[in-house]
Amino acid sequence: MIGAGSFGMAIANLLAEKNQVLLFARTPEKLLKLEADKANKNQAIHENIFFASTLKDIGENCDLIFPVVPSARFREMMVNLSPFLHPGHILIHATKGFDVDVDLENFYTISRSNIKTMSEVIREETSVVRIGCLAGPNLASEIKEGKPAATVIASKFDEVIELGQKTIRSVRFQTYGSNDIFGIELAGVLKNYIAIATGAITGLNLGENARALLITRGMAEMIYIGRALGATSEAFLGMAGIGDLIATCSSPSSRNFSVGLRLSKGEKLADITKSMNEVAEGIRTIQIVKALSEYYQITAPIVHVMYRVMYENLPLEKGIKFLMRYPAYIDAEYMKNES
Template identity: 40%
Template sequence: MANCGRKACYFFIFIRIKWKPMSTTYNKDMGVGVIGAGKFGLALCNLLAEKHPVKLYSRRQEDVVRFEASRQLRDVTLHDNVTLEADLEHLCNTCEVLIPAIPSDNYPELVQAIQHVINPGHFVIHATKGFIQSNANPDTQSHRPFTVSEYFEQFTTVRRIGMIAGPNLSHEIHQGLPAGAVIGSRFNEVITIGKELFSSDRFQVFGSNDLLAIELAGILKNYIAIGAGITEGLKLGSNARSLYITRALAEIIYIANRLGVSSTSFLGLAGVGDLMTTCQSPLSRNFTVGYRIAKGENIESIIKDSIETIEGFKTLKLIHNEWRYTSRIPIAQVLHEILFDQKDPKSLVDVFMKATGENDVEFAL
């Protein structure tokens, strides 16, 4: 009987040690790790560096040489609080907060490289507006494309994950112009940390617990922006573009609803806010793609000229594969035909001019 008592005591001691609650904050002295040295990654670096030490990871050896010589990457001068890290594993071991800002296609390689290093004590706030198609696990063959947070949850032990999203053109952030974003996460501590890290006099940060909605809003607007660029290239005017954007918003909310997400978050910065910017600015890559297609260029030449990844291309392909048999996404369907089947860009006009429906704001009913 005494032995049973001792075993129970040891068991409860083990439980107390084993299940010690994780900290809801991070070690500020360790700095923040930004993964990805593209234009947006650099913009986030300089935002963060206004208040915190930042370690920036780039896999390009030429970036290391250039940074050491001039503290410049891609014509951007980096803040004095930014250091360049060429060892990804070291970055993960020395930073509790990781901010991946890389193309969606690069996540399988990234996660494979760090999955044995990162752990439940890390916080991840990604900045990628794209789906990940994975065949890495046989159990996921029938799974729809992953968002970044879903991919991390599937293939790593990290759970405190969030996303920063909104109307954030990197060029304007580099100029110091006012902007804002939303941190989406199911964990309040991730939102709190994100706000503390990014908020400044020139950058307003909000929070949302609907992470999937925030991710889908950022992803789905990519193909909508391509269509907006086509309306500009065809010189259809502001009225037509506003009509197009409104019908497109209803379409992407329909997709989100089918995936179990409410429309609420689509009416904030990650949805309408991002649409307003990316569907009207020549600084938007996806908008520029649509404009160039309307002017007669082909996809191959556009891809060849593009330095940064055009997420809208892949978004359209994946949506076409998943939803091609429904009549509720006519804009995605015709854009896929324009981009990949050489259909006349003017066919987009027929889609949004002949849209039917008794209610203007169908998705809110």
């Protein structure tokens, strides 16, 4: 396991039930503290988890590696890990963000050629070809408490799915499989900004109907963006799409949801990010998806409104009001014109 964030730790603990796990964290201080405390933020660390002091240890001792680090630092980590990897390794990541080759503070357009999913980054930076990803309604806090959950493991290779399932499945952690890794990755990434918007609408106390409306239209928006990038709709209707969307859009323990919630209380984005100790991927995703929707000329009102709220000081109430009145005529139209 590479990454000792709350999700990485939750997965590591699940894996440790059946396997010996070697864990690597980015900073030596964090590693030392985990080792000394035998716990991470009040969560006990399973006795089958051991600590690796270098990425070399991971590459040399593990056949199956789960990288779970924020998307903004994913490539850098892969470059560092790469010298110790070879085609016999299998990597299953659980990072839900895009890698972009432009400066998000200063760019002209973003199209498919500018963005990479994490599996594409692994493919580019390493000799590994058998790659998978893990996505689904997996709130770290609930997994930690031992509550039941399910995930989908996606890979072009059946053996990666089977191996992933074998190592992580348990009575309280159900695993599904899919060969559509690109679709599953996109679903996992795109749902994050819908979660921010839902957090905002929840904070404004507009009621459950409004929230359901937002989630449902959010789903449509995700599908349109996904199709423009070359994905099909199926993945969005499964565990990593609708499943994850329902979980993150109803839980204050989701980081992305809580960003929205705090926006609704009048907090500024800069203050929110400063005070969070882990990354909310949705913040970065909003910038990227807004640019994508402009490039591909997709009607995507939610991402545009949230972008203006977060980066252009549009009052949240005004933005949400606009969304709630957004004219629409046909329900679930995305099922009818499946291309």
